[in-house]
Each structure stands twice: as structure tokens, then as C-alpha cells.
Amino acid sequence: MSKRREVPGIRPYDGPAGGWGALQAAAKAVRQQMEIVTAPIVLMRTNQPSGFDCPGCAWPDKEHKSTFQFCENGAKAVTWEATSKRVTPEFFARHTVTELLAMSDYTLENLGRLTDPLRYDAASDKFLPVGWDEAFARIGERLRAMDSPDRVEFYTSGRASNEAAYLFQLFAREYGTNNFPDCSNMCHEATSVGLPQSIGIGKGTVSLADFDETELILSIGHNPGTNHPRMMGTLHEAARRGVPIIVFNPLRERALERFADPQNVVEMATYGSTDIASTYLQVRAGGDAAALKGVMKALLALDAGNGQGGGVLDRAFIAEHTQGFDALVEELHATSWADIVQESGLRRIALEQVAQAYAKSKATIVCYGMGVTQHNTGTANVRLIADLLLMRGNIGKPGAGICPLRGHSNVQGNRTVGITEKPAAEFLDRLEQVFGFKPPREHGHDAVRAIRAMEAGQAKALICLGGNFAVALPDPERCYPAMRSLELSVHLGTKLNRSHLLVGQETYLLPVLGRTELDVQATGAQSITVEDSMSMVHASAGRLRPASAQLRSEPAIVAGLARATLPASRVDWLSLIEDYDRIRDLIERTLPGFDDYNARIRVPGGFRMPLPPTERVWPTPTGKAMFSVFRGVRERYQPWAEDALRLVTIRSHDQYNTTVYGLDDRYRGVFGRRDVLFMHPEDLAAQGLAHGDLVDIETLADGRALRLPGITVIEYEIARGSVAAYYPEANVLAPLDDIDEESGTPSYKSIPVRLVKAAPAAATPVWGD
Ligand SMILES: Nc1nc2c(c(=O)[nH]1)N[C@H]1C(S)=C(S)[C@@H](COP(=O)(O)OP(=O)(O)OC[C@H]3O[C@@H](n4cnc5c(=O)[nH]c(N)nc54)[C@H](O)[C@@H]3O)O[C@H]1N2
Ligand SMILES: Nc1nc2c(c(=O)[nH]1)N[C@H]1C(S)=C(S)[C@@H](COP(=O)(O)OP(=O)(O)OC[C@H]3O[C@@H](n4cnc5c(=O)[nH]c(N)nc54)[C@H](O)[C@@H]3O)O[C@H]1N2
Ligand SMILES: [Mo]
Numbered sequence: 001m002s003k004r005r006e007v008p009g010i011r012p013y014d015g016p017a018g019g020w021g022a023l024q025a026a027a028k029a030v031r032q033q034m035e036i037v038t039a040p041i042v043l044m045r046t047n048q049p050s051g052f053d054c055p056g057c058a059w060p061d062k063e064h065k066s067t068f069q070f071c072e073n074g075a076k077a078v079t080w081e082a083t084s085k086r087v088t089p090e091f092f093a094r095h096t097v098t099e100l101l102a103m104s105d106y107t108l109e110n111l112g113r114l115t116d117p118l119r120y121d122a123a124s125d126k127f128l129p130v131g132w133d134e135a136f137a138r139i140g141e142r143l144r145a146m147d148s149p150d151r152v153e154f155y156t157s158g159r160a161s162n163e164a165a166y167l168f169q170l171f172a173r174e175y176g177t178n179n180f181p182d183c184s185n186m187c188h189e190a191t192s193v194g195l196p197q198s199i200g201i202g203k204g205t206v207s208l209a210d211f212d213e214t215e216l217i218l219s220i221g222h223n224p225g226t227n228h229p230r231m232m233g234t235l236h237e238a239a240r241r242g243v244p245i246i247v248f249n250p251l252r253e254r255a256l257e258r259f260a261d262p263q264n265v266v267e268m269a270t271y272g273s274t275d276i277a278s279t280y281l282q283v284r285a286g287g288d289a290a291a292l293k294g295v296m297k298a299l300l301a302l303d304a305g306n307g308q309g310g311g312v313l314d315r316a317f318i319a320e321h322t323q324g325f326d327a328l329v330e331e332l333h334a335t336s337w338a339d340i341v342q343e344s345g346l347r348r349i350a351l352e353q354v355a356q357a358y359a360k361s362k363a364t365i366v367c368y369g370m371g372v373t374q375h376n377t378g379t380a381n382v383r384l385i386a387d388l389l390l391m392r393g394n395i396g397k398p399g400a401g402i403c404p405l406r407g408h409s410n411v412q413g414n415r416t417v418g419i420t421e422k423p424a425a426e427f428l429d430r431l432e433q434v435f436g437f438k439p440p441r442e443h444g445h446d447a448v449r450a451i452r453a454m455e456a457g458q459a460k461a462l463i464c465l466g467g468n469f470a471v472a473l474p475d476p477e478r479c480y481p482a483m484r485s486l487e488l489s490v491h492l493g494t495k496l497n498r499s500h501l502l503v504g505q506e507t508y509l510l511p512v513l514g515r516t517e518l519d520v521q522a523t524g525a526q527s528i529t530v531e532d533s534m535s536m537v538h539a540s541a542g543r544l545r546p547a548s549a550q551l552r553s554e555p556a557i558v559a560g561l562a563r564a565t566l567p568a569s570r571v572d573w574l575s576l577i578e579d580y581d582r583i584r585d586l587i588e589r590t591l592p593g594f595d596d597y598n599a600r601i602r603v604p605g606g607f608r609m610p611l612p613p614t615e616r617v618w619p620t621p622t623g624k625a626m627f628s629v630f631r632g633v634r635e636r637y638q639p640w641a642e643d644a645l646r647l648v649t650i651r652s653h654d655q656y657n658t659t660v661y662g663l664d665d666r667y668r669g670v671f672g673r674r675d676v677l678f679m680h681p682e683d684l685a686a687q688g689l690a691h692g693d694l695v696d697i698e699t700l701a702d703g704r705a706l707r708l709p710g711i712t713v714i715e716y717e718i719a720r721g722s723v724a725a726y727y728p729e730a731n732v733l734a735p736l737d738d739i740d741e742e743s744g745t746p747s748y749k750s751i752p753v754r755l756v757k758a759a760p761a762a763a764t765p766v767w768g769d
Contacts, residue, residue, distance in 0.1 A: 007692035010676070010714050013669040016273030017225040018232060019260030021666065026075035029661070033083040046078055052515045053540035055081060055159055056656070058406035058533040059230045060208055073229045073653070076661050080495075081514040082544055085112025087496055089129045092118060096125040101501050105471065105728065106660040109495045114511035115548035120503045127509060132552065132560065135508050140564030142488045142506065143461065149176030149440070151460040153450040156182040156419045157467025158408025159515070161528030161540070163583045164554035165410075167576065168465050169418040170586075171562035173428075174437050174569060178444030179459070180421045182414065183467055185447035187370065187407045189743040190378030192415060195402070198386035198626055199395060200619035203412065205611055206365055206401035207534050211238055213399030216361035218354075219277070220248040220288060220385070221371015221749075222405045225255020225667060226653045231367075231405070235276055236261045244278040244357055249371060250285050250648065250719035251678065254667035279354070284345035285646040285722035286375055286750040290633035291344040291351060292384040297332045298348075298355035299391060312359040317393030321616055324627035328387060331629045343633040345719050363399030364389065370407075371648070374749040377635050379742035383628035390625050396616035406533040407657075413531030416609065417587055421446050430590040435570045446744040447473060448736060454482035461488040462504075463561070465554065466512075468497040468658040474734030474746045477706065492557055494547075497658065512554050517542040519553045522578035526553070529584070529601050531609060538606025555583065635750055644752035645683065647697070649727040649734070658728050665726075668716070677755075678716035678724040687755055691715045695755040697725070701735030708732050710758065723753070 015021065046054045056077035091111065097120065100108065119130035119138075146152060154172040156165055169180065184192065192202035199205070211217075211234045224231040236259050239245055247256045257280065260273040267273060283291050303312045318325050337348050344351070358364060366389060372381045386395075386402060394400040406412050418427060421444040428439045445453055451473060453459035462469070462483070470479040483489065486504030492512050493500065500509055513519050519526045519542060527541035552560070559573035576582050581598045588594040593610045600607040612618065618625045651657070652665035652674065664671045668678070677697065684690060693713050699706040708730060718724060725733075727748065738747045 004691040004715060007712065007714060009671045009673045010692075011669050011671060013254060013667055016258035016260045017255035017667050018262055019268065019271070019273065022072040023262055025666070026072045029072075029076045029079045033079040033085070046074065050541065052542045053409060053530045053538070054078065055409050055515045057228045057230065058409050058412060059228045060532040060534045060536050061230065071229045073226060076654070077656055078516060080109075080656070080659065080661060081113075082516045083112055085110070086115050086547065087111040087113065089116050089118070092127040097127065097501050097503060098125055100496075101498070104660075105498060105658060106663070108497055109659050111496055113494055113547035114496060114509060116511060116550045118509040120507035130508070135510065136560045136564035138506075139488065139490055139508060139561055143175065143565045146460060150179060150444070151458070152177055153179045153181055153445060153453070153459050153462045155447070155450070155462060155464040155467060155469050156180065156414055157465065158183050158411025158414055160414060160465050160554055161410060161530060162413045162417045162537070162587065163528050163580050164465065164558060165414040165419050166417040166583060166587050167555050167558040167562070170431070170435075170571060171558055171565070173431060173439040174435070174562070174566055174571065176440050178421050178423060178440050178442065179450065180419050181445055181447035181450040181469075182419050183408060183447075183472065184411050184415060185744055186472055186746055186748070187411065188373055188404055189446070189745045190373035190382045190740060191404045193743040194379040194382030195386060195404075197620070198383050198390075198628065199402075199613045200625070201611060201613060202415070203535055203609075203611065204401065204403045204533060205395055205613050206403045207608070208234065210363075210365060210399050210401055214238065214243060214363050214365045215399065216357055216364040217243060217245045218248070218364065218366045219245060219256065220366065220368040222367060222369025223249075223253045223255070223651070224405070225253060225259065226651060227369070228405050232259050233261060233263065235259070236264075236274055239274050239276050245276055246279045246281065246354055246357065247277040248281050248283045248288060248291060250282055250722040251650070251668075251724060252280065252282070252717035256280065281346055281350055281354070282717070282719040284343070284719045285648045286635045287344035287346070287719075288372055289377055289381055289384055289630055289635075290340045291346055292381075292388055293332060293335050293630065293633060294337070294340040294344060294346070294348070294351035295354045295358065296328075296388055296391065297335065297337070297340070298352040299359060300329060300332055302355055302359050313391055314393030318390070321393075321618065321625050322390055322627055323622055323624045324629075327629050328627040331631065335633060339633045345721065358388075358392065363397060364392065364394045365399070365401055365403055367403040367405060369405040371749060373745055374747060375635055376738060376740045376747045376750065377630070378740040378745045380628070380630050384630055386625075387627050390627060395613050395625065401614070404533070409532075410530040412533065412535070413529070413537070416531055416593075417591060427591065434586065434589050437570050448739055448744050448746065451479050451482045451736060454485055457485070460486060461490075462486055463490045464499070465492050465558070468499045470499045470502055471497065471658045471728050471731070473736070474731050474738070474748065475706075475736035476732055477704070478736045490561070492554060495659075510557050511548065511551050512557060513542070513546055513551045515540060515542055516544045517546045517551070518544060521553070521556070521580070526580045527601075528580065529606070535609040535611055536606055537601065537609060539601040555580065635747075644754055645721060645723045647730065647733060647751040647753045648722060648724045648749040649730045649751070650724050652726055670714075674726045674729060675711055676725070677711045677713045678718050679713050680718050680720045680722075681715045683720055683723070684713060684715060689713050689755070689757065694758040696758050697730075697733055697753050698756060699733045699735065699751055699753050701738065704735075706733050706735065713755070
């Protein structure tokens, strides 16, 4: 890169990811949030057989031998929850909600743990303490007064345990609605919709053991150094075994380039590191479908003997196990290399080389994340990944398979136990048989539809089992007023956030126990269960003294709400809370795959949910794995957006979704600020801009001008035509209606934008305080 001017807080980061920097950052997280004495003990208990599951990510742990004490972002997630800071009723007595709304997201959560149930008082514009029973009674009264159960939206963020999530859906369905917007609707819904069409189940098919046997890994659109840090151990091992790792990502992500494993004594002592990616392809944002089609087209050519290969397709597998191959081939022939190259931003030869590596590998894993799903062709993208794997029989054999990197630590489990707006008829039948009430059959709202229903006055209440609904969603210009129009909003949370402050007529904040905390009920200490990215279900038990004596567990609060709302309920809510084994018994009776649930979670490591495709059984309507057809190579852009830059919204290294732990993004060389736009140097030049200039970013959506002012553009190794900014600040630029129609997922990673040069401001606004 050319010699460039100094920009405050922007310094290239030359080291590998991981290493001593990670250990220092973990220690800093402890120092800033916790009492130093208890911290090491807490961290050591994370992901141990008798400890709690790390709330940081959904990557599994090998034999539950904790690698955790070396995981920087796991340490941040745990210390953020186990903090010694508190936000008390005295604090709320001193500040109006209007004042609190002026604080940054970072400041709000950094106030500490919520300690008491609170009720919004419109007269004073403050949150006041309220007793649990009074809160339950009042919420129950308002819910009973709704003219239809479909007036209520039941939101789940993926940290909730299987037990809490199961009770939540039971409550809502007995109440009478399938309105289950959840964080998955903004995340891996494309996986939940696309993979069942392709292979019959909406989950990944690989286990950790497959990574030991694989011969090739494709990593598409995910950033494990930050978001799945424990995965780095696995990738590091594979790279050292000589397994090629091919990365598709518009941004250069340091952890995918070079990583020093804090557990590797030699690397640490010598300041060494291991190269992770063998090939790094900086695909254009939204260019993955084109790139995948290019690789498949090249594979067909190799198979036809055009190259030296020939016979590279697994014809026997295709014949025995799949349908739709001919249509795929026809579409690949109809797609031109010119279009593929233009749309992917990658050279033909590079994609042909990927096809050669793929043809050579006897067992291939494809890992992917939000770079694939958060596009308006997200579901179709997921199907294309499955297609690529099916062409060489890479599902249902050791060392091979599909590996969606899940988001929240139990988002997959929430789905498994019934958090879905489109429930299967068999599940509803089972609920009816076991409980004797008639669950609603009509499908409900997902996250975006929930907001539309609020806008239309059809939804009047929102109950949130965790999360930061309005901030996580796109388009605050629409979501914030929608939240404020509600008659009732109820939030179960650990920490204060902006969604809590977008109060409706009546609003309650109910403080919950976190994963790290001891949960004692009538029969003694309880454990909960979670399902990781590889479908392993295991127990988790917190040991810390709760942040306040007033806290209640999520299952207990859901039961309290249900009892107060449904006086004639068929469910014995109180008894279920006395002993969570009883909740698990009900899960076992109503859902497949949970046989001997209580016995099997008492075995260290837990058990694996059934994954028929791993045995080449395809629970699709045809009983076969299905190839798909992706027409053309493009996302569905508006015609005006042809020349627009494509904005992707990303997470910094110091954040967990809407939770901002700090203002650094070490590996991308950004320190103490978040108000930046990553750009290719040639795009800067083409726009007449220089590194460090101030711009406003604009989206045009259904006639509205969406704008994010005061952003500093910085040079970065990013694909041409693609630009990147941080979520959630950039959510003002994402139109609510720009979604993947198949899955409802917002197109957070393909926002067409243009830049307007801003007059140099006297003071650059820096997000955070
Ligand atoms: N520390 C930490 N851990 C987390 C989270 C967190 O916020 N912080 N969030 C959790 C959750 S809910 C989730 S869903 C996961 C998210 O984990 P990821 O899936 O890693 O999510 P993102 O940070 O959104 O970024 C995805 C990557 O996709 C790339 N990308 C963007 N657009 C495209 C594209 O069009 N094509 C391709 N090929 N790549 C693209 C970006 O450059 C980035 O490297 O992590 C979970 N774990
Ligand atoms: N622009 C853009 N927007 C995005 C994304 C993106 O990549 N770009 N990613 C999307 C994705 S992948 C996701 S998953 C969503 C995330 O959406 P959410 O899951 O709704 O958001 P979080 O930020 O994870 O929620 C944080 C809040 O959860 C609460 N909390 C934390 N722990 C607990 C707990 O144990 N119990 C309870 N009850 N509450 C708890 C705290 O109050 C905290 O403030 O955001 C989406 N939004
Ligand atoms: Mo997510």
C-alpha cells in the first residue's frame, strides 16, 4: 500500500492472531470486569464436565478437555456476565429512560448486571422496582386481555437453555400462537430452510473427529479467530497436518492467514505461528454463488476429461443417493465464465485450481457462516454448498461434510426443542397428545414479520427471552417506533440494552440468572442442557453466587409468566421448576432423539442428536439428497444498485453481537473507535477519496434515504467493490424489507450503498464513550 497519512487509532497489525496478545487480552477482560480472586476458578470451570457451557460460541470441545483458559473471546463472554458491576434500582431512580437512551450500547451493558425486576413508570420516565408476583400478575392480566393470542410475539435469543426454550414454546403454544421470532431468523435461517431441502435436516453433518481425517477444508464467509475462537485449535491442527485450507472471504482476516496457538509451547516460546489458509480468495461480497458455480463448472470440465482429471464425480453416489443432477449440470453449462468471473471478482484459473484441489481430496469439509447466509440469496447459497459436496459424495463419509458455524451457544438447541414459527405437524400432534391442549396450527411470525405486524398494529405485545431485538434487526428507523407502539413489552435479560429502553405502554425488565451462576430450586442445584454446532447435547451447571438474590432462572420466570397467564393450564408449571429433570422428561416425550435424556446427559460429554445424512439416509420428501438450481450468478439487486458499493456489516474482535465489550478490533488494526469503513485503496481512489477522509454512507431503499454520517474511510485488504462497517451501528443502512424471501433473513451482508464526502468536521464522532 502507498504511503498514507496517519489516522487516529488506525495501525496495521502485523502479528499472527492468537499468541501472547490473546492471553494478555483475556487477562485484561478479567481485570476490568471481575474480582481477580474468583476469576481464574470460574474460567477453569468453563466447558468442564462438571462446569458450565461457555456462552461465547457453539463450537464443541474435544472430550470436554477444556481449551478454554486459552480462549480470549470466551474469557470476554464469561467475565462480561460474571462481572462484579451492578445496575441497581438506585441507579434507575437517578436516571430517566430518556437519559439512558443517550448512552452508547457499550455504556449501557457495561453498567453491569441487572439486579431487580423493574417496571417502567411513564409519569416519571423511570424504571421502578416491582415485585415478581406483581409483575407476573400484571403481565398475565394484559396477555389474557388480548383479543387474539396472535397479538403477542415470543422472541428467543439463542443463549437460552433447552429447558427454558422448551417451556417458552409450551407457554406460547398453550396460550395459542406460533409467533416465534428468534435470533436465528437473522442468522442461520438460510441453513434451517436450505439444508432440509438438500439433505433432509437443517444442521451440520460433521463432528470434530471428521476434522482429524479430512483432506481439504473450504472456509466460506466466517471469521473464526474472533467468532469461533476454539475452532482455531482445530484449524491449526489441520494446517499443521498439511491439510489445504481454502478461504473465500472479501476481507483479509488475520486469523485465517496466520495463527499462534496459545497452547502450543514451541510457538509461544519462539513467537512463531502457523499459516492457516493455503489459498485466500478475496471473493466480492455476494459473489459466493458465482464462485461456487465456477468451482462446480470447472469440476464438470475436469470430469469430462478436459483437464487431466476425468472421473472426478462420484457417479455411484449421485445415482444411488441423489436427484436433480442433470438440471444442475444444464444450469452450469448455461452459466458463462464471463459472468462467473465478473460477479465473483475471482479469476477463472483460481476457481479451476480450487476444483483441482477438490477433485484430489478424498474427504472435504465446507465450513461457512454469516458471509453466506446474510444475503438475499442466502438459502440458495446454502443449497449450492450442499450441491458442491454432493457432487463428490462428501456427505455421510468420514472426514467429510457440511459445517455451518452456528451463532449463539444454544441457538441450534432452541430450534430442536420447538422454537420455530413454522412447527412440524408431528410435533404439534405430540404436544396435543401429551398435554391435552390444541396447539395452534397456523404458522406464525419470524423476526422481520414480527416488526411488520407491530407496524400494522396486529402485534401488540412482545416477550423477549434474552437478546436485543430492535438493535439486532435492520432499520432502526422502522424497528424502534414499532417497539414503542407496543402495549406491552417484557424482557428477560442479564444486562441493560437499548431494546429494553424502547418502552411501550407497559414495560418490564426481568433479571435472570446467567450460565455461570448457581441455580437452586426445591430439589437442589439444577443443571440445564445445550446443543452445540455438531449436535452434541450436554449439561451445563453454573457455580457462581448469583449477581443478586432477586434473580430467577429463565425456566422459573417462564413458568411464572405461564401460570399467571393461563389459570386453567394443562401444565404443572411449579412442579417442573422444582426439578429440571421433569422438563427434560417432557422434552423426551414430545420430541424425537431425546431417548433417556436424563441418563445420557449425566455421561460426560453428553450425546449426539440423530443426524440421518451421516448414514446416508436423507429425510427429504423424495428420500434422496437433492441437487438445486441457482439461476444465473447474481443476488437480486435493485436496478439502481448496479454501480453501488456493497456494504457488509461485520463484528469487531471486541464485541458479541450487539454487546460491545471494547472499542478495539486488534486483528484488523483498529483501536479505540468503531466509526470506520474498510475500503480497497483503488476504490478509494476511484471515489476521489483518501485514507482517513470523512464520508456519509447512504442507502436508497423504497424511496427512503438511509444515512450513516461521519464515517472515516480506511484502506484495507478487501475485495474491490466491497466495503465493510461494524454492526450494529451500520444497521441504520439496512432496509428492513431487503431480505432473503425464502428464509426471511435480512441481507446484512449485501447492502448497496454510495458514499458522500462530508465536510471535515471539527471533531470526529467516535462511537462509544
Ligand atoms: N466473539 C464473538 N463470538 C461470536 C459472536 C460475536 O459477535 N462475537 N457472534 C455469534 C453469532 S450469533 C454468530 S452468528 C457467529 C458469527 O460468526 P461469523 O459467521 O464469523 O460472522 P461475521 O463476523 O458476521 O462475519 C462473517 C465473515 O464473513 C465475511 N463476509 C462478509 N460478506 C461476505 C460474502 O459475501 N462472502 C463471503 N465469502 N464472506 C463474507 C466477513 O468478512 C467476515 O469475515 O459468531 C458467534 N460468536
Ligand atoms: N447488521 C447486522 N446485524 C446483525 C448481524 C450482522 O451480522 N450484521 N447478525 C445477526 C445475528 S447472526 C444475530 S444472532 C442477532 C443477535 O441478536 P440477539 O441475540 O437478539 O442479540 P445479542 O446482542 O446477542 O443480545 C444481547 C443481550 O442478551 C441479553 N443476555 C445475555 N445473556 C443472557 C442470558 O443468559 N439470558 C438472557 N435472558 N439474556 C441474556 C443481555 O441483556 C444482552 O444485552 O443479530 C443479528 N444482527
Ligand atoms: Mo447469530
